[in-house]
Amino acid sequence: MKIHILAGGPDEHMPPLHQSNDVKWVGVDRGVFLLLQQDILPVKAFGDFDSITNAQLKLVREALQDVELYPAEKDATDLELAFEWAIGQKPDSICIFGATGGRLDHMFGSIQLLYKGLKKKANVQMIDNQNIIQLFEPGTYHVDRLKEFHYISFVPFAGGVKELTLEGFKYPLNKHEVELGSTLCISNELIQQRGTFSFTKGILMMVRSNDKRCL
Structure with a gap:
């Protein structure tokens, strides 16, 4: 089993997204809505959803059975919450999309998750349309x-x-x-x-x- 996580990074950095039988998609904040736009139904959603409209959030909650809604003020990013869940599933690999570009603090924070995955012996990659980071x-x-x-x-x-x-x-x-x-x-x-x-x-x-x- 592979787990792909889509965060809500800038659209111009997104590679093409594909659904396949051996991949479970997880959406993070705006990434959930982006997946639905691509006709990809994630198995779970995480976030405070402060980057989408109330109407878009309503569509997300109608489409997904498993939405974990968090307050904006918390001790972990939405992506880290999704990543911790993914690690717990013990997948063959984890790929993180939508975590580069835009705010550098968010990007460097996301790269720290690669270190967390490394310490737990997980195979983790961060991917955009120009880079793969491991x-x-x-x-x-x-x-x-x-x-x-x-x-x-x-x-x-x-x-x-x-x-x-x-x-x-x-x-x-x-x-x-x-x-x-x-x-x-x-x-x-x-x-x-x-x-x-x-x-x-x-x-x-x-x-x-x-x-x-x-x-």
């Missing part, structure tokens, strides 16, 4: 070339990254230490169909991206 703990990983996301960047997330090795990349590395604040690994590219990256300490953010919004 966090990794020390280990060895394989990454395949994607036409839609040509560039691959690696950024230390918390402290430095030790012994980073990149194989199959245009700019390879061999057991290199990448300090927090470094831009060394920005805009790399795969020169083979599959590449490998590994490191022994730290938390590494991988951003797959493209210059154009091509999805």
Whole structure:
């Protein structure tokens, strides 16, 4: 089972949304209404719904059986509430959409959820029409070339990254230490169909991206 969560980020950053039998959609605030507009019926909805009209909220409540309505003043964002529920379902993967663009505080807050997922050993990605963002703990990983996301960047997330090795990349590395604040690994590219990256300490953010919004 896969869980896809749609938050209410700017429309211009949204990739195409699709329904499939192995995916459960969850809507967050305005994202619930956006899903209904795409003829996608989410299994749950979360939010204070302060970003949609009363008429739109009425449509949401009529269409969905499971709507969790929260006050605007609370200790967690609407997206975090949805994310915590999704983690509890123990899915194979979680993809978060509609969480980038617009307010930077919201975006950076959403990226923190990737860290929370990492600590709980969950496979979590944040996706928009130009980027895929993931966090990794020390280990060895394989990454395949994607036409839609040509560039691959690696950024230390918390402290430095030790012994980073990149194989199959245009700019390879061999057991290199990448300090927090470094831009060394920005805009790399795969020169083979599959590449490998590994490191022994730290938390590494991988951003797959493209210059154009091509999805």
